[in-house]
Amino acid sequence: MALATNEIDELVSLERGEVDRRIYSDQAIFELEMERIFARAWLFLCHESQIREPGDFFQSVMGRDNVLVVRQRDGSIRAMLNTCAHRGNAVCRAEEGNARSFLCTYHGWSYGIDGRLNGVPGLNTFYNGNLDKSRHGLAQVGQVATYKGFIFGTHDISAPPLEEYLGATGRLGLDLIAERGDMETVPGIQKFIIECNWKIAVDNLFDWYHPQISHASAFEPNVLPSLGETRDGGKIDMSGVNMQSGANLELSGGGIIGSKFETVVVLGEYGHAISGPSTSSPGYFDVAPGWRERPQAQGALGPVGIRVAGHPNIFPNTWVTTGMPQISLRIPRDPGHTEIWWFTFMDRNTPRETRDFMISFANRIFGPAGLLEQDDGENWAQATAQTRGVASRRMKHLLNMGLGRGRIIKEGGLARVETLTSEYAQLWTYNSWAQWMKGLDWNELKNATTPGHCI
């Protein structure tokens, strides 16, 4: 289905701060997302530290295409589709490892680590030698590039170079991990599926309105470590909230929760955005503090970046968490299922004890055993389910908090809003989503997703 431009414009209203619920359940819209967003955007594949040696590979996902990211003998990196050129079987079943070749288990075609077709059983007897092997290698991903160790790929050979695509906002998002030291991925990528639409998982990462309610049960019994205090000394502003349970939400020990800390919202081209507490906010904490004082980090982050402690999203689906350095992919499986992947990063020189604490901290917050992720996943699944009912889906999703009051300050290539809790970053993401869905060319898309003066 090709949606007309005016139909797409009706799905997201930047002026009213409303989103049509059909975008979370409509199969035709999902298929269009695969073509116009996931087959064009630069997508995070993995980190260089995961494939250090020749033959090391990591199996990643671009839209619904499985790809093998492979370190070559000359040190370069290739990414190729994990589908046999004969009749489509996967040529690799492992999620990661080291390979000297890839052998298809169906009829035995074998490929080099560069994707070249090397062996075809019965080439002379069955094919009479009549098969041009040079034309039937594994299909290569359109473009592959790295930024400070983070490997990205795009299916679109006409996409702008990675650094240009990331822009100042996307680069800052990755710098918030890269500049913490000599970073490597902790072995073991967590993978699990939540019954939600991928965009509901994405917009939640900017949502600093929900933690005080959704995550009250995680913070109240001090299951999580003390995370600092809100500006009110730990008291959360509950005005306007009708809690039937009467639960005590004066969270002892505070937390990174509450709607009263200052946030910095950065809006970038192509739909990248960052939203979260400022480092000067009393609610802010770092699991491994001090890294921002490194001269190298200060130089790379710049005066605005050094204050940004929030959650960057590299459009469409790469979430960088910064308190604890992690990347989460929200991989669309179908309109109602999203596979979540968690990569955890650590400075190679981190002392053992700190390393163990950080890993356990990460596991207790996000991932399948994470307290916050379980709270969030329930909300996302219910919100997705209620986009399917004929009557329910006539209602809009509201993203109109502070609408029209966000004055955008442009400085150092970044466009930012300084505010209390808002829904600007979510709205920016949906507005950009709509521009992508129109199938604009790259110049038009960049112009249509360049922030103005107000949101």
Ligand code: FES
């Ligand atoms: S499908 Fe791979 S060899 Fe036939």
Ligand SMILES: [Fe+2]
């Ligand atoms: Fe949450």
